[in-house]
Amino acid sequence: MYRLFAIPTLIINVSIILLPALLTVVLAFYRWDGISNPTFIGFENFEKLWGDRIFWKALKNNVIWTALFLTFPIAIGLIAASLLMLVRRGRTFFQVVYFLPMIIATVITARIWQGMIYNPQSGIVAMLNRYGYDVRDPLSQTSTALYGVAAADLWHWWGFMAVIFFAAMRQVSQEQIESARIEGANYFQLMRWVMIPAIMPTIALMMVMTVIWSFLVFDFIFIMTQGGPAFTSEVLSTMAYRKAFYELGVGYAAATALVISLFGLTAAFFYIRLQNREDAE
Amino acid sequence: MNLVESRITIIITYTLLGIAAFIALFPIVLMLLNSLKTTPEIALSPLGMPEVPHWNNYVNAWKGANFTRTFFNSAVLMFMTIALVLTTGSLTAYVLARKKVKSWKIVTVYLLATTTAPIQLFLFPLYFGFAKLGLINNIFAVSFVYCAIFSPFSIMLLRTYFLAVPKELEEAALVDGATPWQVFSKVYLPLVWPGLLTVSLIVGLYTWNEFLIATTFLQGPESRTAVVSYFLLSGQYSRDWGDLMAGAMLVSAPIVVLFIFLQRRFIEGITGGSIKG
Numbered sequence: 033m034y035r036l037f038a039i040p041t042l043i044i045n046v047s048i049i050l051l052p053a054l055l056t057v058v059l060a061f062y063r064w065d066g067i068s069n070p071t072f073i074g075f076e077n078f079e080k081l082w083g084d085r086i087f088w089k090a091l092k093n094n095v096i097w098t099a100l101f102l103t104f105p106i107a108i109g110l111i112a113a114s115l116l117m118l119v120r121r122g123r124t125f126f127q128v129v130y131f132l133p134m135i136i137a138t139v140i141t142a143r144i145w146q147g148m149i150y151n152p153q154s155g156i157v158a159m160l161n162r163y164g165y166d167v168r169d170p171l172s173q174t175s176t177a178l179y180g181v182a183a184a185d186l187w188h189w190w191g192f193m194a195v196i197f198f199a200a201m202r203q204v205s206q207e208q209i210e211s212a213r214i215e216g217a218n219y220f221q222l223m224r225w226v227m228i229p230a231i232m233p234t235i236a237l238m239m240v241m242t243v244i245w246s247f248l249v250f251d252f253i254f255i256m257t258q259g260g261p262a263f264t265s266e267v268l269s270t271m272a273y274r275k276a277f278y279e280l281g282v283g284y285a286a287a288t289a290l291v292i293s294l295f296g297l298t299a300a301f302f303y304i305r306l307q308n309r310e311d312a313e
Numbered sequence: 314m315n316l317v318e319s320r321i322t323i324i325i326t327y328t329l330l331g332i333a334a335f336i337a338l339f340p341i342v343l344m345l346l347n348s349l350k351t352t353p354e355i356a357l358s359p360l361g362m363p364e365v366p367h368w369n370n371y372v373n374a375w376k377g378a379n380f381t382r383t384f385f386n387s388a389v390l391m392f393m394t395i396a397l398v399l400t401t402g403s404l405t406a407y408v409l410a411r412k413k414v415k416s417w418k419i420v421t422v423y424l425l426a427t428t429t430a431p432i433q434l435f436l437f438p439l440y441f442g443f444a445k446l447g448l449i450n451n452i453f454a455v456s457f458v459y460c461a462i463f464s465p466f467s468i469m470l471l472r473t474y475f476l477a478v479p480k481e482l483e484e485a486a487l488v489d490g491a492t493p494w495q496v497f498s499k500v501y502l503p504l505v506w507p508g509l510l511t512v513s514l515i516v517g518l519y520t521w522n523e524f525l526i527a528t529t530f531l532q533g534p535e536s537r538t539a540v541v542s543y544f545l546l547s548g549q550y551s552r553d554w555g556d557l558m559a560g561a562m563l564v565s566a567p568i569v570v571l572f573i574f575l576q577r578r579f580i581e582g583i584t585g586g587s588i589k590g
Contacts, residue, residue, distance in 0.1 A: 038404065052434075112330070119323065139540050292431045
């Protein structure tokens, strides 16, 4: 009887996610334009990927993205959270302000950064140019486009980390903190020897999730640069999307999607282990 | 850390927290200021105050992005998704929390795994499947896609609320001859409503803001969401930044107002399950 309760969820989830996912695995071995009949071509899509310069560029960008998001938001989040622990007044206010960018739609955030900050006619960049500083729109330069997009994503992201780490730090036992204080530990020693070790499980989980999310990143890049200029900000997910919907290479896109999933799956394995360990306790 | 800090430490701390708050608010203030300025005023300086508030930008943005229609679409999509997630999700959360069945472990792992699956892993066959069934531009069909994507974390969040209900209540109801359905609907649902509210807020927020699925499945001018319509508008006339910032304000305003009033629930819902002790 109780089994029936889970059936609606499972039917929806299996038909929207699992079945199409399995079809993607199959499609990766076919050539298909989305209209005519698919042709089986074995490993040809994967061989083509191996020799595709843009694929390697996109993969490298995903790795750079992962490195950026494993360091900056986590470091800033930890610092902000630890500072919040020091104050008594204004905790809620600062949390709400830090979290605000997180709830604004990606399209909006992207357009604010493009038009009001990076734009050489209307943005902060234009203003700096007038004052004689030689700055350019990072999105238009091949060397900086990826970092320009990452800055906007980072702006909307770090507050989320700060709020999570702050919530975790508040659960550290008061006695532990006070005894460290009585022994004369300063702020840095307290962080290094008490707070960070105590919230390590949360930090580990966030790092695993960061790896997963970094390989999924799509919206900011698709909206701000479409992977350009000259594919310098392309990542695997924007590449797969372009192949499937603009270049009629659905099989090739499916193969790319499998590569993304491979990275995600490895991280997901650790994620599920962390989650289950928590449940067992 | 309720210990006395030296005055200088407190001053430095507040200064740093203030700088961080400034960084978080700066682009939002730019959006607000420039939504009331003309294009030449913005070109003069994005930081200047508007000479006279140029409310006409809001009218232009409203018309340009056809918000009368697209806000309605977003709202319908949002409410259908919330309804679907709540009905299917609460049932599953209940059995996962309370019933010991061997296969539940597989269900849990499967649901956790789907939360980490890239959308591209199922997007392409799903799109062509929907196209074949004539479901492109169908808001109702897309709410099922959102339900599948947002259900797993909703279930995990709801499960903790079901776990918090004392088991004795269920046992007493069963002794009195209640059916499983009655136990769920009469005993549990009235007690887990804070969880249902939190999930509604988060799912509503995600649905309102979602871009990838919406832009792929809802392309027609009559079925677009507000976010996609804004995206297309800003791609077309990307020089009229006053209008575009006004449009940005319109799309974000409902969410920001709701967030400020219910921030505790939002933060709890979005961060829920992330803190490992």
